[in-house]
Amino acid sequence: MSAESAAVEREVRRGGLGEYPLEGRVAVVTGGSSGIGAATARRLAGYGARIVVGYNSGLERAESVVQGLPGDGHSAVRMPIEDTPALERARHEIEERYGRVDVLVNSAGATQKIAHADLAAMDDELFDSMMRLNVRGPFAVTRTFAPLLVASGDGVVVNVSSLSGTTALGSNVGYCAAKAALDNLTMSTARVLAPEVRVLGVAPAAVETDFVQGRSLDAIVAQASGTPLKVVVHPDDVAECIAGAVTHLRIATGTTLVVDGGKHL
Template identity: 70%
Template sequence: MTEIQVRRGGLGPFGLTDKVAVVTGGSSGIGAATAHRLAGHGATVVVGYHSGAVRAEKIVAELPGDGHLALRLPIEDTRALEAAASLVQERFGSVSVLVNSAGSTTPVAHGDLDMMTDELFDSMLRVNVRGPYAVTRAFVPLLRASGDAVIINISSISGRTASGSSIAYCAAKAALDNLTMSLGRVLGPEIRVIGLAPAAVDTEFVAGRGRDAIAAQAASTPLKVMVHPDDIADAALAAVTQFRVATGTTFVVDGGKHL
């Protein structure tokens, strides 16, 4: 039976100095912003990418501190992920933070069931659900080796509202939220698992969706603020460093769009 931790004054903040963080999808958008934020608070960051090697190297060059690494982490390729985890183990020994930020979507009108083909539906689930699971599975030994680690899954409010770029994307993010719950239950006490669910973020994530559309969505929310990748990076930093007794839960960071 695992010994229960009893400490006066609580666990306190989770410091990032001399800790290693792995960020999938780290070459752009939320992933890149989160890499900057974690490095700015002392972490050594592995900037994961699929095909954006040049972008990833540029992010690494911009990060404060030393020892950062750009590493190909194709989330649909389990063997490549296992090889990448072995490289990280050889270089760093352990990982304290894993951010599953990589994902993708293809806009399809919810009413156009014919356009949402089996192949497209399967692809959406493979990237947005199986991908984070495969990355987590590959890095769990390194996370456990740290003795005190956290996984951040970047989800979407679409998983709760069923309103988003496509039916399949909404279903995938709902499944990711469920995965966060399951992993939170089974990976403790060494590893916390926390999800973050933004609404539309000021990135080019959804093909064909311009800033005007994002601004219009923001205008309909109670806070009336366009969410920037840095806002989600701040939420990820808070989840890592401050939410010390939270696990298996997904926090909504959408400006109140769900209300």
């Protein structure tokens, strides 16, 4: 074996990496003040991570989440995902306080309920906002924190997507298109950030939150009744999947996991 081949072999990591420990690691969760983000913050904190709850507005709500997390060393930091300079300030603040970022969960996003057939209602500004909030935002956050994630040597990014990205059925056509783009972004960034960083996606169907204004619990239950498992998906169900992806899927990257009770079948 040549010296060059031997060097390459030494650089290739072996399998059998085991569980990814969260004790001592720092996890940033955008959209962490409510819904899936808040549930994820609680899950990851329960495994020993120090959590940065990212929020756009509503400091009191974010601080309430922080105060309810197990363990210590948690904080709330404003992270408006449409504002790159503000994200960079957040990164500097986090780096000064913690010195590292190991896990990033892109949970922040937004939508509106608009009938797919009502193309006139999906004007340019609304369509663009779907893209800014659900694709460009997660990309900007990932780009901002990539140096710290790479420096950790074993970083993880999890993008919260939606089943809408593959079925094209969801709150509106722009949102569906944005989530499809986010799934593609998961693959692209997984390729370019490897081997130091894994990038994964989690795609739930309707979750029992107030994420889609005007969507009633009855509507969510009706959707759940049509799935094979006939279960209403709660935020903690998605959070548990995110935590599992972080801690156990050590050899997976660039893929999006469906968490929908079998709705896609």
